[in-house]
Amino acid sequence: MKKVFLKDIAEELKVSKTAVSLVLNNKGDENKISQETQKRILDYAKKHNYVPNQLARSLSRGKSETIGLIIPNISDTFYSKIAGYIELKLKGSGYTVLFSSSNEDPKKEGELIRSMLNRQVEGLIIASTQQNLKEIESLKQDKYPFVLIDRHYPEIDTNYVVVDNYDGIKTATEHLLRLGRRKIGFITLKPKLEAIRQRLLGYRAALEGFGLEYNDDLVKELDPLNYENMIGEAVGELLKFPNSVDSIVFSTHYLTAIGLRELKNKKIRVPQEVAIVSFDQLAAFDLVDPPITSVIQPVKDIAEHAVEILINEIEGNKNPVMVKETLGSKLVIRKSCGTF
Amino acid sequence: MKKVFLKDIAEELKVSKTAVSLVLNNKGDENKISQETQKRILDYAKKHNYVPNQLARSLSRGKSETIGLIIPNISDTFYSKIAGYIELKLKGSGYTVLFSSSNEDPKKEGELIRSMLNRQVEGLIIASTQQNLKEIESLKQDKYPFVLIDRHYPEIDTNYVVVDNYDGIKTATEHLLRLGRRKIGFITLKPKLEAIRQRLLGYRAALEGFGLEYNDDLVKELDPLNYENMIGEAVGELLKFPNSVDSIVFSTHYLTAIGLRELKNKKIRVPQEVAIVSFDQLAAFDLVDPPITSVIQPVKDIAEHAVEILINEIEGNKNPVMVKETLGSKLVIRKSCGTF
């Protein structure tokens, strides 16, 4: 079946392109196109299976009805869930999502932002590497609608929806302290990210709240690109710490998973010898031996709030007040911490 | 900073739009634009931070440099991993991925396909609901480049990359049989999908290979949209089966997870009383109590092969032979099956 264009319909029906376009966009009535003509156009379009070319449409209207989502990694369950909820929230709104992963590479992230702008997305949701201050600032300067999620730039006044990382880790650490653990290790990533830095601060604050001194030796910062090879050593060192640590706080779900694997390899009994708690979780953490006490994130809320804020800015008032949301997380207590 | 367009550059530099366009597309030399003019254009473009409007570009060239990915659900780790690998494979090729979830809804899938065509994507990778025969056939008729993944339509001659579902489940079931289990339950989804039907056949073939009779009571088919509420009953019935089953094969990772939860609730010892094996897995299945024996899928291969086939068809010969690949899976033996 040959593809049919607006022009074809117009020629065939001996009406103008204008008429066809108006009718197909439901603007026939308000533009006084007769019912008869409207019917002819509609029928012909349906019969010949006409579909408008979105590119042409977007170009001429200056609206793409697309929003862009830039995340570190679509394979990470945390982000794939967010992506899923964003899609769901957008369902029926007419917007499509264009998404891409930066793989924590600031340069790639910059390219993605520009590529999305070229593609005329109408707004962006970004879980940034937090190393593109310039780029984000210029988005803001251009009054381009966007909202940061999961990670934001404290130094710029933007929309954002993040989780209270500080508080999440603090709560988790305090839970261990309350259970009597005192030699608490912390396995985290090298803090290029403000979010990660917040987690370290939370850990520290919890200790100090219990009158304990912060000890650098208890904190292992792994390279985000090479953590799998470094985890063995990190765990090993914590176990060698004078008489070994009695517990470990992991700052991400994947560190927890490989950390626990390592502890099991070394035949450490969890939680008897070493208790653990995790920031964020994987789907099966409740089934793990032992079930892992985790700080769980309000993934759905992050996604939905971000979409609401963005759509509101795209469609609503142009010079709005920035919306800043820091959502709370929830500690789900299972067995790996040594219970309550 | 005001946005600068091709036209602006041309007017400012007193050259034609043609010249600017050619130079910026690296076609200056072959079109004999003088080095001097080229430099002026390039410098001006860089200085004023010119970026071409992709929509206009795509429209006029008839190429969008975008490929579409339609999957059931981006939140499912299986598909999010595939999405990740597809992105990775496409990196540097100039193509962008536009992806959307059908949520197993054939109608939605149809809309997505059409929406992507409107957006002029140059090719499609689809993990179909397998209930859109018509739609897929018409893609084929239009010689539109596409490749099916994970699920295909046996009745149409298309490109596809799938996993041998039959063989995967058969191997898993045989493993249980070889370990002496004889009353093997099978928890699966209602087989709207050919892929799911294949799994049932694999289960059955394994039994029959061991001279066992297929028994309907041992097979529980759950509604894909309501499996969480049905799992309790399903497991309960299998346990009530004369003297209870001695093992269960789960046909997807999420059924395994909730099934195991249910078994644990009921204080069934796994694998002593009931052994389990899973088709596909979640990130922490090796850490679970007990670690879950799973058939693992070649996710990376699926993604990479699909991309290769698609790009080849988009850029290469126009009337190619369809590529049909059925990849093997691998049984990873852990504890939940009662070991070797």
Next chain:
DNA sequence: TATCTATACTAAACCGATTTAGTTATTAGG
């Protein structure tokens, strides 16, 4: 001197829509 050939460009059509600013024919009002 007339013709050919490079060189270095450009005008204008085109991609497939949307939209502004009219135009014509008919009817209503004064």
Next chain:
DNA sequence: CCTAATAACTAAATCGGTTTAGTATAGATA
């Protein structure tokens, strides 16, 4: 009967690029 208003359209500009088919000039060749 004349003017104004309304109904039912349409021509042409526009969106921001790409591309085809030329053109003008200078130098080389016969």
